Amino acid sequence: MTTKNDDPSVRFDWVRNDRTGVPEVVFCENKTVEQLSSIIAMAKKQAYPLLLTRLDAEKAAQLALADLDFEPLSRTGLVGGPAKVRFQGPVLAIVGAGTSDLPVMMEAKRSAEYLGIETTLFTDVGVAGLWRLLDAMPKISRYSVIIAVAGMEGALFSVLAGLVSAPVIAVPTSVGYGVAAGGKAALSSALSACAPGVMAVNIDNGFGAAAAAAKILALTRSEDLTQ
CATH class of the missing domain: 3.30.110 (Translation Initiation Factor IF3)
Structure with a gap:
């Protein structure tokens, strides 16, 4: 109609x-x-x-x-008020490489919540200090879908996907300078990731990542977001 x-x-x-x-x-x-x-x-x-x-x-x-x-x-x-929660619990993790990536992480978070998905943020766990990511892995590995947000060289995408069974939605950000300026290097890393199970959305596209996560969850949880 x-x-x-x-x-x-x-x-x-x-x-x-x-x-x-x-x-x-x-x-x-x-x-x-x-x-x-x-x-x-x-x-x-x-x-x-x-x-x-x-x-x-x-x-x-x-x-x-x-x-x-x-x-x-x-x-x-x-x-128009808060969205009805359709997917509760440890279903969607949003993992960010650095504090500079927070604006895109927050766009993904707010978009996911609009689509009825509870989210958890894991901030500042980039691979420049690999121990930060490894410390968080026991919690991150519990989630059904992971959105990974990173700029610079985007190494987080491949490293993270090699540690989890969940699909990883890579969001390259425009954080960086020199050859990394504008997010092109991070996008290339996402598209050429060595670890299988990585899919990529456009640079800085937090909403697109949340929409992809919603569709994956709707299929895997046998739920229809249109109900």
């Missing part, structure tokens, strides 16, 4: 969740405050919770919504 959009300049995919198991999310870069306000107003009419990604603090302030849950580090906003 489709719903007519009130704003003719916006063609929001209200039934994407029914079709794919992942609802449409609002990417805020290059959208005006007026366009965002229009989308939010339409969503509220239908009691449709929204996740807003790449939302900067200035736009969040201009929206002036009492029910906007804005988290500045991840640049995400939630409108």
Whole structure:
């Protein structure tokens, strides 16, 4: 069932969740405050919770919504109340190489929670100090799906995948300089990982990693996110 959009300049995919198991999310870069306000107003009419990604603090302030849950580090906003938890317990770990990777880790965390997944963060466990990762492995290895977030050379992806049975979703970040600038070196590491079971999303794409994790969990747990 489709719903007519009130704003003719916006063609929001209200039934994407029914079709794919992942609802449409609002990417805020290059959208005006007026366009965002229009989308939010339409969503509220239908009691449709929204996740807003790449939302900067200035736009969040201009929206002036009492029910906007804005988290500045991840640049995400939630409108419409908390999501229903569909996957509880040690199901999704988000493992980050360094503190500089936290913005992307938090985007993945907030996106996963919007999709109804409980998450646990493991921060600053990059391979430059391998003992940090090894210390955390007894806990990390309990999780069904792992999102790994790393910039620089992205060594975390292959090392982590060689230590766990869970699928590893690699998120290369744009943290780095020189040949590592822009996340290209980390992306290459993810795509050429020696350890099997690594899949990669685009650079800095925390939401994409969370969506992939949700689909994997929906299949492995015999649950349908559209219910």
